[in-house]
Amino acid sequence: MDALYNFSFKMTGDSDDANDLVQETYMRAFRFCDKFEKGTNCKAWLFRIMKNTFINVYRKELKSPEKVDYEEIANFYENIKVSNTDDAHLEKDIYDNLLDDELTEAISNLPEDFRTVIILCDIEGFTYEEIADFVDAPVETVRSRLHRARKMLFTKLHSYAIDKGYLTKDLI
Amino acid sequence: MQLYNENNELITALVDRELPADVENDLLIKIKSNADLLYDYKVQLLIKKIVKGCEFKKTPAALKQKIINQIQTESEKANLNFDFISGIFRRPIYAFGSALVVIIALALLLFNPTPQVSSYNLGFEQRGQDNMFVQARGNFQNLLNGKLTPRITTTDAKEIKTFFETEGVKYKTIIPELENYSLVGGVVSDEQGEKLAHHVYADNQGHLIYLFQVDESFLAKNAVLKISDALHSYLDDGNCFTFSDRGVSTLMTKKENNILAIVSNVTKKKLETKFCNI
Numbered sequence: 001m002d003a004l005y006n007f008s009f010k011m012t013g014d015s016d017d018a019n020d021l022v023q024e025t026y027m028r029a030f031r032f033c034d035k036f037e038k039g040t041n042c043k044a045w046l047f048r049i050m051k052n053t054f055i056n057v058y059r060k061e062l063k064s065p066e067k068v069d070y071e072e073i074a075n076f077y078e079n080i081k082v083s084n085t086d087d088a089h090l091e092k093d094i095y096d097n098l099l100d101d102e103l104t105e106a107i108s109n110l111p112e113d114f115r116t117v118i119i120l121c122d123i124e125g126f127t128y129e130e131i132a133d134f135v136d137a138p139v140e141t142v143r144s145r146l147h148r149a150r151k152m153l154f155t156k157l158h159s160y161a162i163d164k165g166y167l168t169k170d171l172i
Numbered sequence: 173m174q175l176y177n178e179n180n181e182l183i184t185a186l187v188d189r190e191l192p193a194d195v196e197n198d199l200l201i202k203i204k205s206n207a208d209l210l211y212d213y214k215v216q217l218l219i220k221k222i223v224k225g226c227e228f229k230k231t232p233a234a235l236k237q238k239i240i241n242q243i244q245t246e247s248e249k250a251n252l253n254f255d256f257i258s259g260i261f262r263r264p265i266y267a268f269g270s271a272l273v274v275i276i277a278l279a280l281l282l283f284n285p286t287p288q289v290s291s292y293n294l295g296f297e298q299r300g301q302d303n304m305f306v307q308a309r310g311n312f313q314n315l316l317n318g319k320l321t322p323r324i325t326t327t328d329a330k331e332i333k334t335f336f337e338t339e340g341v342k343y344k345t346i347i348p349e350l351e352n353y354s355l356v357g358g359v360v361s362d363e364q365g366e367k368l369a370h371h372v373y374a375d376n377q378g379h380l381i382y383l384f385q386v387d388e389s390f391l392a393k394n395a396v397l398k399i400s401d402a403l404h405s406y407l408d409d410g411n412c413f414t415f416s417d418r419g420v421s422t423l424m425t426k427k428e429n430n431i432l433a434i435v436s437n438v439t440k441k442k443l444e445t446k447f448c449n450i
Contacts, residue, residue, distance in 0.1 A: 001239075005231040019235050026239045030246060031418075081211050090214045092221055100227040107223070121188060122223035128190050147184040150219040157222065 001026075003043065003124055004050055010119045011054060013108040025050040044130050047120075051134060070148060076155050089167055095157055097166045106156045114149035117142055179203075180212055187216040246417075295415035295422070297400050302363075304397045305415075308384045308433035309422055315372065315382055322357025322372060332358040332371055340367035343387035346427050347371060348450045353381060366396045381436040381443075388429050399424075399431070407431060412448035416440040423447050 004025060009018040028049050029036075036045055080089070088094075107115060116135060120126040121142075132139045161167040179202055185191045186199050203209045298305035314320035324335045329347040332355060336345050339360040347355070350373055358371035368390075373381040390396040391404065399407075403424065406413055413424040421440040424433050425447060434447055 001231045001236065002228070005235070006229045009229040015232075018229070019232070022231065022235060023239055023242070027242060027246070030243050081208075087214065090218055092218055095218070095222050096225075103222065103226050107226070118223060122220050123226060123228070128185070128188065143185050143190070144181050146188070147181045147216070150184065150216050153219050153223070154215050157219075 004046060007047065007119055007124060008050060008054070010104070010107060010123070011112075011115065013104075021050065021053060024053050028053060041130070044126075044133065047124075047126075047134055070152075073148075073152050073155055077151050080155065080158055089158065089161075094161055094166050097164065098157065098160055102160055103157070106153055106160065109156065110149055110152055114145055114152060117145045118149040118153065121146055179209055183209060183213050184216050187213070187220055294400070294403055294406065294413060295417070298403065300398070302396075302398055304384070304386065304391065304399050304431065304433050305403070305422065305424065307397070308382070308424075308435050309420065311370065311384060312380075312382045312420065312435035315380065320359065320370075323359045325357040327355045329355060336360060336367075336369045341369045342367065343369075343430065344428070345369045345385060346430055346432070346450075347383075348447075350381065350446055353379075356380075363390075363396050366390060368396075379436065379438045381434060381438065381446075384433045384435075385430045388426065388431050391431060412444060414440045414444055 001022070005018060005022050008021040008025075009015065012018050012021060025046065029046055032049075036042065107118065110118065113135070117131055120131045120134060121128075126134070128139045128142050131142045135142065137145075158167070179199060182191065182195070182199055183203070186196055186203075191199065203213050295305065300306060311320055323339075324332060326332060329349065332347055333345055335358055341360060353373040353375050356372040356374050358369065361368045361370060368384070368386055370382065370384045372383070386397060391399060403413060407424060407426040410426070415422045416439075419437060420435060421438060421443050422433065422435045423440070423443040424431065426432070427450065432447070434443060436443055
């Protein structure tokens with residue numbers, strides 16, 4: 001249950017919405033438990049129910065799909081890369097200074113498609129195949145989204161680290 | 173640059189250990205000899221580690237308990253249905269016609285589930301045996317399984333009203349006429365010394381509509397019965413509350429001074445058409 005709650009919290013970014021989403025997911029799972037095929041992945045089944053619930057209940061509220069200017073992010077990423085002469089800005093210790101809330105916010109601000117894959121892969125430990133099944137997309141798409149999601153997150157966390165003074169502007 | 177474009181996304185798969193061993197080895201060699209690829213590799217690895225270490229939100233204990241309670245309630249309802257089915261086939265004395273009506277009604281309950289509604293949570297927050305919503309749904313089940321039978325059998329609304337009055341119902345009752353449905357009869361129950369009115373409609377296709385009504389004062393301060401404050405306010409505002417679960421539709425509304433709870437095996441939409449504007 002914790003995995004589902006953690007995922008719903010990261011997806012909705014709100015504890016009340018996360019509560020409702022988990023509750024609704026379990027009630028649907030209970031009602032449709034006869035649809036679960038014994039021997040298949042129960043966790044993946046529950047996550048699929050949660051995804052459908054999320055789409056039906058929460059995504060309806062979004063008027064249009066989120067758009068992201070990935071080119072801009074890619075350029076920013078390349079700037080960071082060429083501006084740094086050493087790997088100091090790639091040390092994990094620097095980013096450990098960031099608060100959990102800042103990290104959660106950075107993840108929450110990712111577009112939904114990218115947020116979903118990064119949570120499922122890096123937090124929930126799903127394989128690419130399981131994620132592909134979850135998001136109804138080929139494994140190659142999952143890999144591509146993950147690649148971009150991590151780059152986006154890196155640029156975001158790098159900016160946070162500079163704002164907080166953990167990295168100096170001289171480095172960029 | 174060409175080498176970078178071909179391999180940059182494969183680096184992600186490498187970090188996630190999603191590549192076959194031979195591809196993994198080839199890629200590692202390329203990474204070591206290419207600064208761009210090496211940079212990407214380090215970034216992907218760094219972000220994976222950071223996200224993995226991100227705070228893991230645990231399910232609040234109250235939420236766990238709430239879900240367990242809800243599942244328990246639904247499970248009990250499901251068991252009730254099962255007992256009823258077993259009972260039917262153990263009793264050959266059931267008249268064929270009655271059994272047919274009940275089986276059709278039950279089939280509709282089991283195989284014609286209706287979609288959930290937006291006020292879903294308002295329904296699930298109703299709890300306890302003294303809750304009007306819970307009682308109405310329980311009574312409907314009892315009606316189906318023969319535990320609750322009309323004390324007066326008539327198709328005449330006036331006769332049912334008179335019956336309610338003579339049996340001690342103190343409030344003015346509402347018995348609307350419903351197109352394509354006939355009255356079947358009524359029954360009076362006793363709740364803490366107060367007499368409460370119930371009546372039933374049926375059509376010729378096995379659909380039943382059960383209507384339970386009480387004076388609103390009986391719900392004030394939970395004197396005789398209760399409903400949640402949120403539901404009470406919702407009805408006070410002139411809204412029609414509907415709830416659909418496992419093929420059983422429930423509608424609650426306020427008419428004049430009465431709170432009405434209507435339960436049926438027709439769709440929620442049909443109930444709304446019939447009762448939201450009476």
